[in-house]
Amino acid sequence: MTTTTTTMDDGVYDAIVVGAGVEGSATAYHLAKQHQRTLLIEQFPLPHSRGSSHGQTRITRKAHADDFYTAMMADAYQMMFQLEKEAGVKLYRKTGCLYIGPADSDTLNNVESSLQKHGCVHEKISSSEMKARFPGFAVSADMCAILDSEGGILRADKMISAFQTMFIRFGGHLRDGEPVESIQPGNIVTVKTSKGLYKTRNVAIAAGPWASKLLKPLGLNLPLKCKKILVMYWKERTRGSYSVDRNFPVFIHKMKHPTAIYGLPSDEYPGLVKVCLHHGPEIDPDLRDEVDVTWVKDTVREYVTKHMPGLESVPSVVESCIYTNTPDSHFILDRHPRWSNILIAAGFSGSGFKISPVVGKAVCELIMKTTPSYDLSYFRINRFAPTSRM
Ligand SMILES: Cc1cc2nc3c(=O)[nH]c(=O)nc-3n(C[C@H](O)[C@H](O)[C@H](O)COP(=O)(O)OP(=O)(O)OC[C@H]3O[C@@H](n4cnc5c(N)ncnc54)[C@H](O)[C@@H]3O)c2cc1C
Structure with a gap:
């Protein structure tokens, strides 16, 4: 599923998203929709069943004991309906x-x-x-x-594929079967994969169960x-x-x-x-x-x-x-404490599918430094301060 639909002017992407599970795919979709030159990199050939996002169905709901999730779900439903229209595919059964x-x-x-x-x-x-x-x-x-x-019911496999299809249609590049091996921080970040080196102004790490493997070399030991x-x-x-x-x-x-x-x-x-x-x-x-x-x-x-x-x-x-x-079952949606152009979306604790449109939008806003639509204070890394030392 490797695509190269647009050319890079200066060889530097606005954003690279690591991981084409539902959170990375939703993030890449929002970035490309906002005209950010974006590369989405996935370690396995797509689709695959090794992570957290495969399978035909997931539950969606507004019912949450923490009301900030209920608040965000209103937006998640609207964006899911928008995606249905854009991709011409039914994603929800009430x-x-x-x-x-x-x-x-x-x-x-x-x-x-x-x-x-x-x-x-x-x-x-x-x-x-x-x-x-x-x-x-x-x-x-x-x-x-x-x-x-x-x-x-959410049609999970159709939703992830709709995010990826629209991402490519909005001009994004997707490379699968290409593991990211290392991330070299800086104003311009270098991402090394099994097949080459890529330069970018921002990186979003949405690596699901493999997040710790990428974050430890970046000095971040999260309790996942x-x-x-x-x-x-x-x-x-x-x-x-x-x-x-x-x-x-x-x-x-x-x-x-x-x-x-x-x-x-x-x-x-x-x-x-x-x-x-x-x-x-x-x-x-x-x-x-x-x-x-x-x-x-x-x-x-x-x-x-x-x-x-x-x-x-x-x-x-x-x-x-x-x-x-995560220990408190809330997500991690935050900047790296040392490198603000490295974003982390991880720890979805078994409930991140339904809210993926919101996650993608929130990470996109962090990258573009626009006014945040959501209160992300619940999802900060510093709540784990003792175990996330640099
Ligand atoms: C059985 C089950 C039932 C669930 N039910 C629900 C539900 O009903 N409702 C709900 O809202 N949520 C549900 N969830 C949770 C939801 O599915 C997850 O929260 C969500 O899929 C997490 O997506 P992700 O993108 O973070 O992770 P993943 O889907 O695992 O994606 C991460 C991707 O990153 C890639 N990657 C990792 N490292 C690298 C690397 N070095 N280079 C390149 N690529 C890399 C991986 O290969 C993977 O494709 C359920 C989960 C499971 C397992």
């Missing part, structure tokens, strides 16, 4: 998102007040109402749920942990009973331990429902499958047996993906 938890939980109360504050259509649903409206779920009487009406996540599909006992056509929503079930279980209706693989644990064993991304995942399968099997009795209790299909987690 299903509603059920946020389930104990009736007295702080998380649920915070989700409800975030939705209220930002004028998002939602309902609070008791466990008996849940049983009536979503008969596929078996929940105990002390549970309740917030239904975020605008929650739904990679987790292997199992993407498990469970067969419906009655075909279609958990489908969008039967109004089955996407859902997140907040637990005390483990953190959460989430799921999507049968859709991309008819008859199979995606139900996953929001957690997994720590890994090196280059050795992703050399780890025991029995406990993850067992945890989700117990959940399915107890709460989704209309599904078989053995997963029919198991795929793998990676989270890159």
